[in-house]
Amino acid sequence: MSLPVSPGAQWRREMLRRGRTRVQVERRDLKDRIGAADPGGVRLHMAFRVVVAIAAALALERLWSAVTGIGAAPVMLLGAVVAMLTASGIRENTRQRTFNAAWPVLPAAVLGGGAATLTSGVKWLTLVLFVVVSFVAVWIRRFGPAWLTYGMVGWQSYFFILFLGPPIHQFPIIIGALALSAVSTTLLLCTVLYQDPAKRLRRTIAAYRARARAVISAALDVLAEPDDRAPVKVLRTQLVQLSEIVLLLDGQLSEDRVLPPDVSPWALRRWVVDVEIGMDELVSAVLNYTEIAHQQPFTLTRRVREVLQAVGWADSDRAAALALQLADDPDAPAPARQLGRGADFLIDTVARWTSGELLQPATGEAKAALSEFESVLALRAGRLPGTAPLAEKAVKDADAPAWSPARLRLTTRQAVQASVAAALAIWIGHLISPQRYYWAVIAAFIAFTGTATASDTVRRSLGRVVGTTLGLLAAVGLSGLTAGHTPWTYVVLLISLGLAWYLFPISYGAMIFFLTVALGQLYGLLHEFTDQVLELRLAETVAGALIGAVVGLLVLPASAMRTLRVARVELLGHLADLLDSCRDLVLRGGGIPPVADRRAVTAQVVQLDADARQLVQAVQSLVTGRFFSSDRSGMRHRVAVLGSAAAAARAVASLVNRGYPRGTETDIDRPAYAAAMRELATESHRLASVPELENATAPEQQDIAARVGELLDPAVRGPARTAPLRHQLKRLADSLSLLTPRGRP
Structure with a gap:
């Protein structure tokens, strides 16, 4: 027999129950936010790689300085730079590929450092070679993501040898320092820093x-x-x-090795798209x-x-x-x-x-097709690529004369821009400070790293100025706390570098802020942390960033507007292709399509996702201005409409892959649905072909939404199970109709 429970006790129990439920909800929401903010832990692992590689390089370089008798600060700085660039730039999914990609880092560092050391006695030759190195470091990026790292390592090695100015007889010791850093980082990437x-x-x-x-x-x-x-x-x-x-x-x-043996990536792709x-x-x-x-x-x-x-x-x-x-x-x-x-x-x-x-x-046919799987996008260092492929299409004109700049590839354009910017930064940087001009050069050069269009370059230059300014203020405050405490200086240095690389994919300005804080600690180790040095650092950075922005806008610019148009054309063109594929499957009939056809349609859906993302990225790269000759409000409207069209097309593809339209009267429905898909594909091609979307005046016949509505009206007599497909086709027609202004001549 249970004892009666007082109302007060019942109330307390209910409050405890609600409290536990609330805690569970908040804990799960927090876990979701953390996990969703960094899918796969890519950014966190990148920051961890950089910090561990730099810490190991600093320890080894300090030991190297004790063995050779050279000053610790120069070799530690060189080692840290090589380790940072290698750990952040080399990312492969097997240990063998990681080793193959990482070993050329050492020759690149030796070439850059050796060129600076051997020409250090002839100032004009050093500066001319600096411009040449800037060109080559950017030009070789056309060979793949790893070559971006090789170019940066060679350029930074040249830069820091100029900065440190070691005598030529120390060159073998410098080579040893570079080798220690490159080899240790390669071994770490293949062992403890390898991510399954x-x-x-x-x-x-x-x-x-x-x-x-x-x-x-x-x-x-x-x-x-x-x-x-x-x-x-x-x-x-x-x-x-x-x-x-x-x-x-x-x-x-x-x-490789991302899935257990014989597990189908096709099935997992289909699941991801269906979600x-x-x-x-x-x-x-x-x-x-x-x-x-x-x-x-x-x-x-x-x-x-x-x-x-x-x-x-x-x-x-x-x-x-x-x-x-x-x-x-x-x-x-x-x-x-x-x-x-x-x-x-x-x-x-x-x-x-x-x-x-x-x-x-997988078994049977599915197992035989495992090796045929290809991703729509190739990841770069575990991350999605930027707008460079679009910008490449936007700037290159294969029909232009052989001597025309329009035939130049994007990497060649950026190489010319980087070398021109470096030359101007050397000149103007010398006017500000003959001893510290190199900070202007690095600010100008970095403006062309990780960018694709002129707007990207301007945004990055602005981010560098803001990040440097705020970072210097923070560095001044931290210098008073860590001065004279070398262990704490290294702790702040490593934490700042880790945060810089963790935040890099989110905010370039935040990355520069923490890099500047780290450089402040480095100045303290070099006993060069003075107000005058900080003022010169800011002045040179502003000058270099301004030079990079101006050169990006005036010298062989890659137009952000043309890149936007290419993004729109790509999306609408692939949308039309997807509709054509769905139309063929609908006309073929026979229930659920064959496996090969379903895979092809799913791949087209993923391609449409990639196009929509590229469109959003291209829009976000704009600093100011107009989208397809429209204002900002029009830009947001068009992006939302195109996104809605892509979502409707995904739903259409999913329904067709599941055998829609289906029911007892599919023979009556199929021609109507196929005709509607043909009209939508034709309209997508038409919208892709017009130069300006806001001037895409409607053709003589009625609006696309009305045409599709008329075609699908007879399909109403079909079974209720065909309603989802009809709904999504009308939704797609409504979206496309919003891209054609009304009442224009």
């Missing part, structure tokens, strides 16, 4: 699921405040970040529901929230039951039923991963 690609993939998938939960959380915020546009903006940002992880996963799937499509459907349904939320009963909105919460918390049984109830409710409005269908599809898709189905060894 399979573990990285699992962490990236965990981050993918965490980002999906973040999207659902943002969708719940939109439901809570349907009239507030801020949560909608956050929701769209979360979707963009989700698609970036899709591309990151696709890039990892082509790496994204399910999230697209949920978000679209939520946004549609918010437009009518005020007209709906509170109980229905609560049911919608319960479905989202159950999906977000991975309560699959409850989520599936609630989703099916909502999808089959004849009294619920269309957006609510759409959300139920999307949630049901997403639950089934996630279950394929949690059940272990995707990690089962």
Whole structure:
């Protein structure tokens, strides 16, 4: 017989239960935010690699200085620079490939350092060679990502030998210092700093699921405040970040040893894309529901929230039951039923991963096709590439005369820019300080590292000025705390370098801030930390950054506007190709398409994701100005519309891959759906061909949305199960119609 519980005790128990639940929610949200912010731990591992490599190099170089009798500071500085560049630039997925990519670092360092040492007695020759080294260091980037590292190592070795000015008889000792750093870093990268690609993939998938939960959380915020546009903006940002992880996963799937033997990367790619499509459907349904939320009963909105919460918390049984109830409710409005269908599809898709189905060894035809898998994007140092491929297409004109600059590749253009900027920085830097001019040179040269367009160069130059200014202020404050405490100086130095590389993919200015703090500690070790040195450092940096920006704008510039147009053409062209492929499958009929066709369509979907990301990146690279001759508001509108079109096309492809249209009257429906897809593909090609989107006046016939609507109206008599495909095609038509202004001649 249980004793009665007082109301006060019941209240305390309920409060404790709610408190524990709240703590669980907050802990999971924090874990999700951390995991989703750095998919696969790429940035964290990069920072760890850099810090460990530099620490090992500093220890070895200090020992080398004790053995050789040379001053510790110069060789430690050289060793740290080589270790930093090697650890951050060389990233392969096997130990053998890591070694093959890392061993040329030493010859590059020796060539750069040797050239500076051997010409140090002839000032004019040293400066001329500095310009030549700047050209070569950029030009060789065309051979691949590792060559960017070789060029930077050679350039920085030349630069720091000029900075340190060792006598020529110490050259063998300098070579030994460079060798110690290069060899030790290579060994570390092949052993303790090697990251297992399979573990990285699992962490990236965990981050993918965490980002999906973040999207659902943002969708719940939109439901809570349907009239507030801020949560909608956050929701769209979360979707963009989700698609970036899709591309990151696709890039990892082509790496060796990332999956167990005989596990199909094709199946995992399909799963990743299906999760994204399910999230697209949920978000679209939520946004549609918010437009009518005020007209709906509170109980229905609560049911919608319960479905989202159950999906977000991975309560699959409850989520599936609630989703099916909502999808089959004849009294619920269309957006609510759409959300139920999307949630049901997403639950089934996630279950394929949690059940272990995707990690089962492939058999038969699927096993034979394992070696045919190729990623849409090749990762660079574990990260997604920038806009350089687009800029390459934008600047090169194969039909131009042989002598025309329009035939130059992007790397050649940037090499010319870097050498011109270096020459100007040497001249102007000497006017500011004949002893410290090299800081102007490095600021000008770095402006052309990791950039593709003139706008990229200007943004990077501005970020360098701001980061350097704030970093110098922080360095002054820290110098008083670490002065005379060498161990603490090294601690601050290493922490600053780690933070610099962790934040680099997020903010170049933040990276420069922490690098400047680290340089402040370095000046302290060299006993050169004075107010005059800091003032000269800032003046030279501002001059070099300004030179880099001006040269980027005036000397063989890669236009950001042309790059944007190429991004738009690529997206719309691949959208049309995807629709053509779907049309062929619809006309062929016969239920679910063959495996090879489904794989081809899924690859096209990933390519569309890559195009959408490139478009967003190209827009973000703009400093000021206009998008397709439009203002900023028009730019944001067009990007959102193109993103919506890509999402609708993904959904169409997913439905076709699952055998839609299907039912008892598919023979009647198929010609209508195929004709609609043909119209949409034709319109995509038309929009891709116009020079300016805002001037893409409609053709003589009626609007694309009306044309597709007429074609699909007869399909209404088809079975209800064809409704999702009809809905997505109309959604795509509506998006494309928004890209054609009304009422223009």
